[in-house]
Amino acid sequence: MKVLVPVKRVVDYNVKVRVKADQTGVETANVKMSMNPFDEIAVEEAMRLKEAGVATEVVVVSCGVAACQETLRTGLAIGADRAILVETDVDLQPLAVAKLLAAVARKEGPSLMILGKQAIDDDSNQTGQMVAALLGWPQATFASKVVIADGKATVTREVDGGLETVRINLPAVVTTDLRLNEPRYVTLPNIMKAKKKPLENVKPADLGVDVAPRLKTLKVTEPPKRSAGIKVPDVATLVAKLKNEAKVI
Amino acid sequence: MTALVIAEHDNATLKGATLNAVTAAAQCGGEVHVLVAGSNCGAAAQAAAQVAGVAKVLVADAPHLADALAENVAAQVVALAGAYSHILAPATPNGKNILPRVAAALDAQQISEIVAVESPDTFVRPIYAGNALATVQSADAKKVITVRTTGFDGAAASGGAAAVESVAAVADAGISAFVSREVAKSERPELGAAKVIVSGGRGMGSGENFKILEPLADKLGAAMGASRAAVDAGFVPNDWQVGQTGKIVAPQLYIAVGISGAIQHLAGMKDSKVIVAINKDAEAPIFSVADYGIVGDLFTIVPELVKELG
Ligand SMILES: Cc1cc2nc3c(=O)[nH]c(=O)nc-3n(C[C@H](O)[C@H](O)[C@H](O)COP(=O)(O)OP(=O)(O)OC[C@H]3O[C@@H](n4cnc5c(N)ncnc54)[C@H](O)[C@@H]3O)c2cc1C
Numbered sequence: 001m002k003v004l005v006p007v008k009r010v011v012d013y014n015v016k017v018r019v020k021a022d023q024t025g026v027e028t029a030n031v032k033m034s035m036n037p038f039d040e041i042a043v044e045e046a047m048r049l050k051e052a053g054v055a056t057e058v059v060v061v062s063c064g065v066a067a068c069q070e071t072l073r074t075g076l077a078i079g080a081d082r083a084i085l086v087e088t089d090v091d092l093q094p095l096a097v098a099k100l101l102a103a104v105a106r107k108e109g110p111s112l113m114i115l116g117k118q119a120i121d122d123d124s125n126q127t128g129q130m131v132a133a134l135l136g137w138p139q140a141t142f143a144s145k146v147v148i149a150d151g152k153a154t155v156t157r158e159v160d161g162g163l164e165t166v167r168i169n170l171p172a173v174v175t176t177d178l179r180l181n182e183p184r185y186v187t188l189p190n191i192m193k194a195k196k197k198p199l200e201n202v203k204p205a206d207l208g209v210d211v212a213p214r215l216k217t218l219k220v221t222e223p224p225k226r227s228a229g230i231k232v233p234d235v236a237t238l239v240a241k242l243k244n245e246a247k248v249i
Numbered sequence: 250m251t252a253l254v255i256a257e258h259d260n261a262t263l264k265g266a267t268l269n270a271v272t273a274a275a276q277c278g279g280e281v282h283v284l285v286a287g288s289n290c291g292a293a294a295q296a297a298a299q300v301a302g303v304a305k306v307l308v309a310d311a312p313h314l315a316d317a318l319a320e321n322v323a324a325q326v327v328a329l330a331g332a333y334s335h336i337l338a339p340a341t342p343n344g345k346n347i348l349p350r351v352a353a354a355l356d357a358q359q360i361s362e363i364v365a366v367e368s369p370d371t372f373v374r375p376i377y378a379g380n381a382l383a384t385v386q387s388a389d390a391k392k393v394i395t396v397r398t399t400g401f402d403g404a405a406a407s408g409g410a411a412a413v414e415s416v417a418a419v420a421d422a423g424i425s426a427f428v429s430r431e432v433a434k435s436e437r438p439e440l441g442a443a444k445v446i447v448s449g450g451r452g453m454g455s456g457e458n459f460k461i462l463e464p465l466a467d468k469l470g471a472a473m474g475a476s477r478a479a480v481d482a483g484f485v486p487n488d489w490q491v492g493q494t495g496k497i498v499a500p501q502l503y504i505a506v507g508i509s510g511a512i513q514h515l516a517g518m519k520d521s522k523v524i525v526a527i528n529k530d531a532e533a534p535i536f537s538v539a540d541y542g543i544v545g546d547l548f549t550i551v552p553e554l555v556k557e558l559g
């Protein structure tokens with residue numbers, strides 16, 4: 001069975017982003033970029049399925065600018081077999097990405113697509129669910145455990161109140177939560193190997209997808225700043241302040 | 250212009266997050282209808298009919314709608330979508346699971362986790378873990394929206410008298426099945442609804458040690474939360490996680506115990522009215538957002554605090 005893993009290039013999670021002075025977006029020039037952390041978990045899960053003999057091929061896909069190649073190479077270094085870059089300079093929104101991924105899936109015919117639950121830049125949490133809808137596939141979002149057997153996926157999901165388990169037919173979409181696995185470190189020999197693995201380049205037009213944005217960003221502003229308060233010397237002072245000054249207890 | 254709110258419920262009761270979504274829906278400018286899709290969900294529908302500002306409640310009742318499977322609930326919403334200009338759900342795990350499926354089926358770009366409605370087509374939403382606020386305008390015929398509950402006050406749960414109308418349930422998509430649910434029972438308030446939250450981090454050291462936070466939470470009538478590190482370490486259940494990729498909360502009082510204050514954690518609690526931090530590291534970033542900080546060992550400070558509260 002083939003597994004498709006979409007991976008997004010995002011501002012690294014350690015970077016403290018700054019809003020641009022002209023309010024058009026956040027500063028991304030000269031900022032460290034990485035694979036979206038949830039997507040690392042997705043690639044890792046696909047690798048484990050391959051190592052367990054369940055998956056036969058793992059294909060990573062990224063949509064965006066040419067530099068997404070780096071993200072794909074990271075996926076290949078983790079162990080994916082090949083990569084597809086859907087290259088465009090258009091600012092892609094989740095619906096457009098979902099349409100591109102659905103088109104790739106129709107060509108590739110995977111049994112499973114594993115995405116991150118959320119990209120840490122746009123915080124949308126949409127793409128996986130959208131791809132599933134476009135393909136008419138079932139979905140299991142926010143996965144903390146995935147078991148494939150008898151043409152079905154049994155997935156434990158992180159939900160309000162605890163955990164829930166669903167069983168879905170294949171082909172299906174799964175999105176990863178933080179507790180699904182701990183991604184392996186990428187080793188230097190594997191980075192070298194990744195350079196020789198195939199990376200195919202396609203354009204949205206080749207896939208017949210209109211990627212024009214639907215949401216217009218009117219402005220991007222800084223949220224109201226929260227100022228640091230005071231340090232209190234002891235518990236008695238704290239309780240007095242909470243009672244008399246903040247009046248919250 | 251009419252808005253449809255997808256109710257969050259357990260068939261018997263209506264979940265509080267629905268009330269915040271109703272407020273956001275009302276701000277979109279038209280009438281507000283609520284869809285209760287479930288099984289034997291009459292009681293939840295009756296509760297929805299009492300909510301102030303709701304004009305109509307639609308009830309889709311069928312066995313395969315019992316467990317909020319995304320495939321079935323989304324199909325139900327899509328079947329009813331024709332009449333609506335706006336479709337909203339609370340940005341809970343359930344709402345986030347279902348609504349993008351609806352949006353894609355309607356060829357709409359969903360607007361996730363709005364915190365303000367500027368006009369019927371323009372909304373404000375946080376991006377980059379809340380380090381920026383984007384004002385976005387939608388060109389789609391139908392606006393499909395998830396609502397961050399901390400951005401909107403809840404509508405009053407009573408005082409309304411909406412008409413309740415049955416609608417035909419869609420067929421079971423037959424591609425997914427509910428297997429089981431493990432829900433931790435708790436006497437404490439829900440994280441999302443609590444006025445006070447006591448949260449523990451990696452500094453707690455173990456799940457066992459979280460017990461020292463219980464008397465504090467008892468005294469304050471608080472819900473309990475945690476950082477990702479505490480959840481990953483298995484100290485506490487996953488749904489306690491507060492943060493960018495966990496729960497977003499804004500209580501009157503948030504007490505962070507043994508939590509360093511990573512951006513991803515702050516994203517989930519920095520809109521709390523008053524923040525207290527207890528940490529032995531005076532340089533911990535949590536102090537940069539705390540109204541009141543105490544530097545010291547949590548294992549001595551927390552019991553002292555419990556005592557001082559009397
Ligand atoms: C994709 C992604 C998503 C994430 N999402 C979230 C999220 O939603 N929520 C979240 O919380 N994190 C999230 N994180 C993780 C985040 O980056 C931090 O790693 C995490 O918040 C750290 O948790 P912590 O503060 O408990 O642990 P630490 O950073 O290890 O801090 C522990 C603190 O406890 C203090 N301490 C230790 N012992 C004592 C003692 N005896 N008395 C007093 N103080 C003590 C220490 O001084 C320290 O400040 C995410 C990370 C990524 C990459």
Ligand SMILES: Nc1ncnc2c1ncn2[C@@H]1O[C@H](COP(=O)(O)O)[C@@H](O)[C@H]1O
Pocket residue numbers: 006007008009036038039042061062063064092094097114115116117118119120122123124125126127128
């Ligand atoms: N441009 C992209 N290229 C490849 N995958 C993407 C892209 N955008 C989003 N994804 C996938 O969709 C997931 C959820 O993203 P989002 O819906 O934007 O929060 C990510 O974790 C990725 O797996």
